[in-house]
Amino acid sequence: MNPELSNAAIADALEELGDLYELDGAVIHRVVAYRNAARSVREASVSVAALARAGRVTELPGIGATLEQKIIALLDTGTIPAAEKLRAKFPPGLVAITRLPGIGPKRARLLHAELGVDSPQALREAALAQRLRKVRGLGPKFEENVLAALARPDADEPAKRLLLPQAVELGAALVEGLVEHGPADAVVELAGSARRLVETVKDIDLVATTVEPTALADSLATLEQVESASSASAAGARGVTYSGVRVDLRIATPAQRGNLLQHFTGSGAHNAALRERAVRSGMHVSEYAIEDESSGAKLLCADEAEVYERLGYAFIPPELREDRGELEAAARGGPGLPQLVSRGDLRGDLHCHTVASDGRATIDEMAAAARELGYEYLAITDHSASHGFGNDVSPEELREQIERVREANARLSGIDVLAGSEVNVLPDGSLDYEDALLAELDWVIASVHTAFSMGEQKMTERMIAAIEHPLVDAIGHPTGRMLERRRPYAIDLDAVFAAAARTGTMLEINANPRRRDLSELNARAAVAAGVTLVIDSDAHGPETMPLIRWGIATARRAWLTAAEIGNTRPWSELRTMRKRARPRAAVGGAPARRRGQPPRG
């Protein structure tokens, strides 16, 4: 029997069908319904295929009887009949055209019907022959824009995205520049996905208030980072940096600062859901005001929290604004939002490197950095013997390192230094130190660093073997992904989470901004399955230990509280949670702790 389709595969199929219906001229709400359903499937924390087999898939938001049937057909036959029909009608090249800026489904359909355009290549030929301008509603300018879009070397690949720290840094520099060059009263803030602390960012969104909006809009073009700016008006301006990042500045009056910040922080899905719910109670929400339908009164909010309050919600932290159940939870009479974990809750860092392997600093230097951050403990976890791309730590060297850690711990005050290792999980699931040596360590984190492409079943068995090892306390960066660089290895995370919960093995949120691994959705699913997480910096030097903030960001976006994170506890408590410290009978027999699941996600 074939393995069931992944949530991502089902979501892709629904998204494609939505695109095809849109090309076919379906009413837009139907198209939107497919896209909402696709997102719901993609973000589901359990196997949607399994849910569908159990007849429960309509429990997911946005999935009704019709989509249930289509998902079942997809699982049974590998395809959806409606999609087959539409694929025959609209060639894939036509769908590709709709990805070009300025061309949506309507124009693609028009070009197909009027000129027989069915691919980017055919579109280019038609534009060069000046045939596009003959179509009603299109003109020479459109032709020009089409050719420019097609000429871009990266026209058919998705745009590179900034890692969050780069976006935050660029955003801060732009804010500073606008404050410096703009009118004296200007207040400028970073909004958009960077404010929500997402993993990667496409463009920089800034909001500002001033009584001289055009002066501020004009000043965007004068910033040293900005290569070109356009369409400056009282409403704002747009620009592109020399690094090729789009910047969107929106301006309102000081009295509307809250409305604007709320709108421009997004996400789009959060705002759409917020506004739809508001409409049902007779309110219309925009970036400028909340309008009461019955009285016509327009409420301006200088403060963002007031926007939520006036609409009947508790304040929703930006990290949660993804339409993943936060509105239902924050609504008056709802269950309420969790008290999200914050940086100050962490009492220690359980994954870092020193000069013993590929780190840049000594034990003492790393311990000093940890103390500086207010931690109570730090585990030194250099790579193990077979790491292969740094300075390996042989068993003998690890024994010496343990001695050095014990000595440092005795000497240093204000910080407990723990002897640990980041042990390789070898392809067969075994570890590369003997158990007797591992038993001398305070903390063992096991990670996969080799043989990434072994296939899902083998990788899952490999990982579960490591999870079942009695001396493995946690699994490091559990999916191996590198944002914008390397996909996660194929692995059955449901099985991994179940094994981790069953054995009491913790899983890591690796805070390195290129990893953020587990991701927010996976972290949320892991905790729902009963797993305890740890948040680690994986620092290779004192200066990278503060990267922990990006791991905190992921945990917050995963709705996690301090109680769900192991290293918010003092070491005296956390050490007893390691499965090696538990009564032997409990290992393997502990029932999964279940947390109340929010309505979505």
Place this chain on the structure above:
DNA sequence: GCCGTTTTCGGCCCGACTGTTTTCAGTCG
């Protein structure tokens, strides 16, 4: 196609910008 502190039918967020138009459709976020 989904969904319900108005509704099992009739709604479904809101506004800016562009290019094409003499008042607006399409696209985008």
